[in-house]
Amino acid sequence: MALLEVKDISVYYGVIQALKGISFEVEEGEIVALIGANGAGKTTTMQAIMGLIHPKTGSIYYNGERIDNIPTHKIVKMGMSEVPEGRHVFQELTVYENLMMGAYTVKNKEKIKEDVQEIFKLFPRLEERRNQIAGTLSGGEQQMLAISRALMSHPKLLLLDEPSMGLSPLLVNEVFDIVKHIHQEGTTILIVEQNAEKALQIADKAYVLETGNIILKGTGKELRDNDDVKKAYLGG
């Protein structure tokens, strides 16, 4: 049984159909990438999984439990966490307070303290800026904070929505190194990216999304070698 199973979901915004019945699976321990251009439905897919929008048809299963009709806060408690597109750190809260929000579902205060120390080991920059208001951080630091915040709830499945968006090439590499590190620590990852090259390098399995449909799937390597993918997403 796959950790996450998306079965034939379709999502509408008013009369516009954003997802036209897509299906895919994420097995425990995998890194799965969804790639596609702007408007392909990548973020919509992520929001549907997190319960922020509800699919009109189809179903989503997490750990064998149907989740497409339950509220987001319950899905988070089941062990899923998201780094949303555009980071969405709490601009008015400090770095530390943002991490505390990430630990909202964690009851054990000692554990939270230890986790914060772990995060600071991984991101020394955040420790330096611990009491700084998150809105004053640079884009890269905000992305690190958004990732750290998502890790505070100890997700089994981490969703990353465009983690490289708006970052310099150096920082993009750093973000992908961190994603690999998180994966090695035992977290299953579903990543959505426009930076197809990077995403396919780390992905065990990938799906190509185009205007609401999955048009291709394969291992990361298969898709990197695919001529259509090369032409459309990897710059020839």
Place this chain on the structure above:
Amino acid sequence: MDFIITFLNGLSLGGVYALIALGYTMVYGIAKMLNFAHGDIIMVGGYVLFVFVGLTGEPILAIILAAFLCMLIGISMEKAAYKPLRGASPLAVLITAIGVSYFLQSLAQIIFGAAPKFVVIADLGTITLGSLVIPVYSIVTLVVSILIMIGLSLFIKFTKTGRAMIAVSEDKAAAQIMGINVNNIITVTFLIGSFLAAIASVFYLLKAPNISPTFGSKPGIKAFTAAVIGGIGSIPGAMLGGFLLGIVEVFSNSVPQIAPYTDAIEFLILIIILLVRPTGILGKKRREKV
């Protein structure tokens, strides 16, 4: 000497406006709606005080019951009228809030009649300091409202629920993916707002002991104005706007020649501030970093 008394009365009225304005601003910040029935919760509190002060003669007990019943009606109104409209157009929510306001006023009129009722919670009298004769209710109102505001600020800054309120008001979707139950946070917000409105009704009745079905309209509109002047959605803004408006109102009323124009002056200030700073004095424009 008159100046000191007028200033004190202004601060005291400002404290009451601030308490009510906090209800508007917190609900706006968290549920992204203007609860135009908020003023009518003050009226509900007034009638509860009227009934229970009359029945028991125990002002403290009556105040506790008023706070409790206002909170109950506040969350009932949210669950029955506003929750089903979550995600609906803002205009639908706005018109519903106005409907709830008329509903509460009409209900009060059916139960208690249109004629004002007289209710004395307590006669606090005055104290004399040298040549100053200070009305005690002014001091009590000011001190209690400041204490409540400090308490509220500490609650928001230091409790998990308080921080969740900031998170929801800043970014609802991000708050949800932290595992925050937004509906619960909205309920807490209505509870706090209704409690503050109940306290405001006590202060109003201490000053002028009459209650009628439209009792909450004027303070509601004034406090809403205060919230917008301070920057709707901002908690310090509601406090600042409340005190500002209270002081302006009392000073304006203290000069016989301009007293008839007090309301006009207050709304003029609103217009000017909105022209100069459309988001209010402490309201922020949100900047998205991409």
